[in-house]
Amino acid sequence: MAFDSFSAFIAMEGHGPYVWACYAVFFVLMAVLMAGSLRSRKAMVESCRRGYEFQADKSKVASAPASSASFARVNVSQD
Template sequence: MAFDSFSAFIAMEGHGPYVWACYAVFFILMIATMAGSVRSRKAVIESCRRGYEFEADRSKVAASPAPSASFTRVNVSQD
C-alpha cells in the first residue's frame, strides 16, 4: 500500500484537502445534474400528457357534428 495509515491516506502528504474537496464538488454536481434531469424529464412527460389530452378533447369536439339549428317548443298561453 502507498500510505502507512488511514490518516496518511486522508492527508495525502498535504494534498488531501484539495483532493477531497474536488471529490466532494464532483459528487455534489453529479447529484444536482441527476436531480435536474429527473425534474426535467417529469416536466416534459407532463407537458406531453397535457398536449395529448388537449388534442383528444379537440378531436372529440370536431368529431361530433354540431346541429345546424335548434328548435325549442314554446308554450304560449291563449289568453
Template sequence: MAFDSFSAFITMEGHGPYVWASYAVFFVLMVMMMILSVRSRKAIIESCRRGYEFQADKSKVTTAPTPSASFARVNVSQD
C-alpha cells in the same frame, strides 16, 4: 499500499483537503445533474401528455370534416 495509515491517506501529505474537496464537488454536481435531468424528463412527459389531451379534446369538439375539394363530372364534347 502507498500510505502507512488511514490518516496518512486522508491527509495525502498536505494535499488531502484539495483532493477530497474536488471529489465532493464532483459528486454533488453529479447528483444535482441527475436530479435536474429526472425533473426535466418528468416535465417534458407531462407537457406532451397535456398536448395530446388537448388535441384529443379539440378533435371531439369539431364536427364532421368538410370536404376540401369537390369533384364534379364535366361533359366535354368530342367535336
C-alpha cells in the same frame, strides 16, 4: 493501498482538503447536472402527455354532435 491507515488516506499528508474539495465539487456538480437533465426530460415527457390528453378531450367534445364540423388539429408527421 498507498496509505497505511484510513486516517492517513483522509489526511493525504496535509493535502487532504485540496484533494477532497476537488472531488466533492466534481461529484456534486456532475450529480446536479445529471439529475437536472433527467428531471427536465421527465418534465418534458409529462408536458407532452398533458398536451395530448387535453387535445383528445377537446376533439371528443367537438366531434360529439355528428353534424357539426370538427376543428381538431390534424397531426402532420414531419419526421
